[in-house]
Amino acid sequence: MLACEAAREPVVPHRSLQLCEQLADHDPTRRWVYAMSKLAQEVILERAVGGERLTVLRLANVVGDGQHRVVGRLVEAVLAGRPCEVTRSVRGFVSVEDVARVVSLLPGPGLFNVSAGCWSIRELALAVGAALGVDPDIVERPAPADDSCGQVDGERTRRLLGTFEPLDEVVRRCARASRDAAVPMFPLPLQVVVPPRPNRPDLVTERIAACLWSGSLRGGRWSGELTEQLAERLHLGPGRRLVLTSSGTTALRLALLAAAGPPEPGAVALCSAYTFHATTEVLLQMGWTVRLVDVDPWTWTLDPDLVAMELEDPSVSVVVAVDALGNPADYTRLRAACDTAGVPLVADSAPALGAWHDGLPVGTQADAHAFSMSFAKTVSGAGSGGAVVVAADAQLDASPNWLRSSAMTEPSAVAALDQVMVLERLVARRQEVAQVYRERLLGLPGFAAQHVRPGDGHALVHWAVRVPGQLGRERLAARLADEGVRTKPYYDRVAVAPVGPLPITATLHREALALPMSSEMSTDDADRVATAVARSVRSLHPRRDHVHVPLQRTVIA
Ligand SMILES: Cc1ncc(COP(=O)(O)O)c(C=O)c1O
Numbered sequence: 001m002l003a004c005e006a007a008r009e010p011v012v013p014h015r016s017l018q019l020c021e022q023l024a025d026h027d028p029t030r031r032w033v034y035a036m037s038k039l040a041q042e043v044i045l046e047r048a049v050g051g052e053r054l055t056v057l058r059l060a061n062v063v064g065d066g067q068h069r070v071v072g073r074l075v076e077a078v079l080a081g082r083p084c085e086v087t088r089s090v091r092g093f094v095s096v097e098d099v100a101r102v103v104s105l106l107p108g109p110g111l112f113n114v115s116a117g118c119w120s121i122r123e124l125a126l127a128v129g130a131a132l133g134v135d136p137d138i139v140e141r142p143a144p145a146d147d148s149c150g151q152v153d154g155e156r157t158r159r160l161l162g163t164f165e166p167l168d169e170v171v172r173r174c175a176r177a178s179r180d181a182a183v184p185m186f187p188l189p190l191q192v193v194v195p196p197r198p199n200r201p202d203l204v205t206e207r208i209a210a211c212l213w214s215g216s217l218r219g220g221r222w223s224g225e226l227t228e229q230l231a232e233r234l235h236l237g238p239g240r241r242l243v244l245t246s247s248g249t250t251a252l253r254l255a256l257l258a259a260a261g262p263p264e265p266g267a268v269a270l271c272s273a274y275t276f277h278a279t280t281e282v283l284l285q286m287g288w289t290v291r292l293v294d295v296d297p298w299t300w301t302l303d304p305d306l307v308a309m310e311l312e313d314p315s316v317s318v319v320v321a322v323d324a325l326g327n328p329a330d331y332t333r334l335r336a337a338c339d340t341a342g343v344p345l346v347a348d349s350a351p352a353l354g355a356w357h358d359g360l361p362v363g364t365q366a367d368a369h370a371f372s373m374s375f376a377k378t379v380s381g382a383g384s385g386g387a388v389v390v391a392a393d394a395q396l397d398a399s400p401n402w403l404r405s406s407a408m409t410e411p412s413a414v415a416a417l418d419q420v421m422v423l424e425r426l427v428a429r430r431q432e433v434a435q436v437y438r439e440r441l442l443g444l445p446g447f448a449a450q451h452v453r454p455g456d457g458h459a460l461v462h463w464a465v466r467v468p469g470q471l472g473r474e475r476l477a478a479r480l481a482d483e484g485v486r487t488k489p490y491y492d493r494v495a496v497a498p499v500g501p502l503p504i505t506a507t508l509h510r511e512a513l514a515l516p517m518s519s520e521m522s523t524d525d526a527d528r529v530a531t532a533v534a535r536s537v538r539s540l541h542p543r544r545d546h547v548h549v550p551l552q553r554t555v556i557a
Pocket of ligand 1: 247322
């Protein structure tokens with residue numbers, strides 16, 4: 001019934017999402033729902049053009065240029081010396097060239113299965129190994145239940161059109177082309193940031209339309225519900241208050257005001273040197289003297305030992321920690337240092353919605369936390385938005401009123417609420433992508449990523465990797481751009497002159513490169529990004545003039 005309904009007329013994806021999810025929930029193997037979605041496409045086309053004018057090709061797995069997929073994955077595993085993990089399944093395969101030949105020779109309308117034959121994935125791995133002159137290490141896993149629909153019987157088409165290219169030749173050609181990186185991994189570039197799509201687009205559209213129509217554009221029902229949901233998820237007790245804002249930058253301004261008040265002339269703010277420009281810009285705009293402090297070489301977050309040392313200076317009136325890229329700052333130790341000195345701790349938690357410290361959501365560890373809901377974060381308030389957590393009695397709207405025009409709009413609250421309801425799922429998807437990156441990339445010589453402290457959870461707004469100097473971050477980024485993988489040097493150097501040396505931050509500014517990361521990405525996307533990185537690294541010769549210096553913790557006398 002649901003399938004018939006979905007296939008009744010062409011619909012844009014965001015209108016059919018809910019229906020498709022219900023349909024998929026009825027099929028734990030996902031194989032039949034996949035086959036039915038293909039059938040639905042045929043039905044739609046038949047209605048549109050009529051059966052007498054329609055030729056349908058039911059393709060087996062296509063192997064060849066632009067079709068990286070299973071052969072490409074096996075090639076990368078073989079080249080990296082990793083085991084080829086294969087399921088115990090059998091699939092039909094055909095070359096790109098044979099598909100083109102079938103299209104050009106077809107006798108007329110009708111339905112044609114196009115497959116050169118069926119192989120087990122193990123046979124495929126062996127053929128890939130043979131093509132590359134390597135004896136592959138194959139690890140077989142059981143196939144998902146009822147897996148037979150991947151086998152395509154192409155006999156009728158073969159009788160009509162003559163022989164297909166034998167599979168061992170197809171695989172040999174394709175494996176070698178994949179090794180030599182003949183075609184970009186992503187013909188349509190994959191952006192470094194892919195904003196999260198709505199979970200319930202139908203509801204979001206309806207609610208936003210109702211807000212616009214009724215004129216309820218600020219401080220209405222959806223802002224109320226989002227505030228409640230966030231307060232609950234962040235475990236805010238009665239002593240804290242959450243205010244929705246138009247951006248993370250606005251939230252940070254309010255957090256500083258609430259926790260530290262307006263600065264006295266000459267008052268110093270200690271601020272993590274490894275951060276986004278907005279952090280220091282807000283401090284400078286408010287009149288603070290910014291003193292950058294270096295970060296820990298493992299977590300890339302504010303170094304508590306250096307903070308404790310700087311806090312001996314009585315002009316320091318606030319400490320600003322940053323949950324760098326979504327990795328929580330070391331709140332336990334920063335808190336202790338700030339409490340000893342009697343100085344407020346403010347957290348730029350812009351990328352930390354969904355992160356946790358010591359088993360608790362990030363949001364209550366500092367005196368105030370500022371979150372962003374821009375298009376690049378785990379939750380997007382339709383492109384922009386934020387939230388600030390402050391003490392319940394914080395004066396923000398006395399005269400002068402800092403809250404004026406800084407509130408989130410209702411349409412943004414509608415979009416953000418939709419995603420906050422599935423925040424755990426969104427972060428879990430990012431964790432899966434990061435897991436692929438870690439497994440595939442951290443074995444490359446000199447590559448290193450952020451460490452997450454035991455008990456903490458990274459929200460993974462970005463996943464950045466240190467690219468060793470002898471390889472060259474810019475050279476790698478340029479090669480990846482050719483592969484259709486967009487990257488970003490992250491974070492960039494902020495525009496504040498450092499008082500002393502910042503060796504860890506300086507290294508990160510030279511070496512850290514953010515790869516695509518989004519809850520919209522699949523593990524297959526992540527795997528292809530990792531393959532593009534591995535291929536690019538293979539094609540780049542290390543620079544001889546560079547000496548690699550491992551990051552070391554600053555020694556405090
Ligand atoms: C660390 C940090 N602080 C502040 C901001 C500013 O947030 P918004 O863009 O929502 O103003 C960002 C946004 O990327 C950020 O990463």
